[in-house]
Amino acid sequence: MWRKPDSCQECGSLLIGDSLRCPTCEKLLSVTPIRGPSKSDISLTSMWSFRDFLPEYAKPISLYEGNTPLIEVKNIENLADLSLKLEFRNPTGSFRDRASSLIISDAVKNKSSQVIGASTGSFGISLSAYAAKAGIKSQNVIPQNLELSKIEQMKVYGSNVIEMGDSVEESIAEAKRLSKAVNAYLATPENNILAIEGQKTLGLEIALQKEFFDALIIPRGSGSLIYSIYRGLEDALASGWIEELPRIYAISLEKTKSAYLAESLEIEQPFLLEEVRETIKFSKGKEIEIDAQQMIEKALNLSRKEGLFIEPASASVLVAADELIKEEEINPPNSVAILSGSGFNALNIYASQLRxxxxxxxxxxxxxxxxxxxxxxxxxxxxxxxxxxxxxxxxxxxxxxxxxxxxxxxxxxxxxxxxxxxxxxxxxxxxxxxxxxxxxxxxxxxx
Ligand SMILES: [Zn+2]
Known part of the structure; x- marks a missing residue:
C-alpha cells in the first residue's frame, strides 16, 4: 500500500505538505518501494491499472493516460530492434500526464479550487487539461520567451498563463510565492512528490510490457523523469517483475547555440541532479551529452522512416542510442529509449526547418x-x-x-x-x- 513518508529519513523532521524535499535538511523524500500484485494480475488499460502502487483516490481524474505503446524500430538501420516507448501518445502529448492525473486527483481530494504550477511547457499544458477536466482553475508560471505553441495550448484549456523570469528556476519560485499568497494547490513537479509517484508508472509499465531489458535511455531534463522511472523500477523489483535494475543512460545537451531547440532540456541547475547522478552510478549507466543540431535530423528521420512525430528534444535519446549501439555499449533488442514529447508541442521549430x-x-x-x-x-x-x-x-x-x-x-x-x-x-x-x-x-x- 502507498504511504506518504511522515518524517524525513535523514533528519527525522516531521513532514507537512507535498514538498519533494525535507524543509529542514533539503534531502529528497522517498516513498518506500511497494510490493504489489504479480505481473499477470495487472490488466493494463491506463496508468490507474497500477493503483496498488499509487495513493488512493475516490475519484481519480483521468484522461486515459499511460498504457502507451512499446514498439521496435524497423526501418532505421542503425537503430533496428531498439524498443521505443511512445510516451508522446499520452493525452496531451507527454509523460507529464501521468504526473498531472495524480496531482489533480489530489487537488480534488483536498477540495482545492485552484492549482498553480511552474514549468517549461509540457507539464503546464498537461496540468491545464487535467484541471479543466476536474473543473478547477489553473495558473501556469513559465519563463519568458517560451515557444508560442506551448503557451497557446495552455490557454486553449482555459489556463491563466504568467510569464515570469528568464529561467524556469525563477518561475518555480514565483509559483511557490503565488500559491501561498492565494492559498492555491502547488502543482510544480519539482515541489510535489506526487509528480514522481505518477511518473513512476512509466517504469512499471516498461517492466510489464517488455520481457527483458538491461538498458534504458532517458532524456535528463530536470532529472524528474529519470528519478521517477527508477522509482517505478524499484517497485517492479520489489514485486518480482524484474530481477535486476537496468543500466540508465541520461541524455543532456552540450551548451551550444542550437540548444534552444530543446527548451525542456535546457535547465540550468537540474533539481534532482545529485539523485540522478547517484542513480546512474548505482545502475552502472552513463551521462551522455549530445549536440542539439543532431536531434532535429534524428527527429525528422524518425518521422520519415517510422511515421512517428516527436519533439526535437525527445530525439536526444536517438542520437545517444546511435552512439551507444556503434560502441557496442548496448544491445538494441534489450534496450528501451523513452520518447517523451510530441512534435505538436514544437511545431514552430519544425516550421523554421522545413520552410x-x-x-x-x-x-x-x-x-x-x-x-x-x-x-x-x-x-x-x-x-x-x-x-x-x-x-x-x-x-x-x-x-x-x-x-x-x-x-x-x-x-x-x-x-x-x-x-x-x-x-x-x-x-x-x-x-x-x-x-x-x-x-x-x-x-x-x-x-
Ligand atoms: Zn530532513
Missing amino acids: DKRKVVWGLSESSTTKFEILNLISEGKATYGISLWESLGRAKSKQSIYQHLNELQEKGLIVLFGQNTKIKEFKVTKKGFETLEKMRNLIDFL
Missing part, C-alpha cells in the same frame, strides 16, 4: 517575419514610428497592418512608447524585446 529558411523565424506566419523586421528596425533606431517603418519596409504592407504589428509588439512587452512628441508615437525596444531579438538572430545565424 524557406529566412521566412519563418518566429511563429508560423509571414506576419511574424514582419514583426521581426520591425523589431530590428526599431532596435537599430533606423525607424521608430508607424510611417517611417512602413517606408523602411518598402511600402509593401498596408499602413494598417504596420500599426497592428506595433500594437501586438507593445502588448507582448517587446516595445514601449517613448519621447515627448505628442503627434507621432515613437517606440523603443524593451529589455524583453532585445532578448527576443537576440534569440531570433541566433536562430537565423543557426539556419
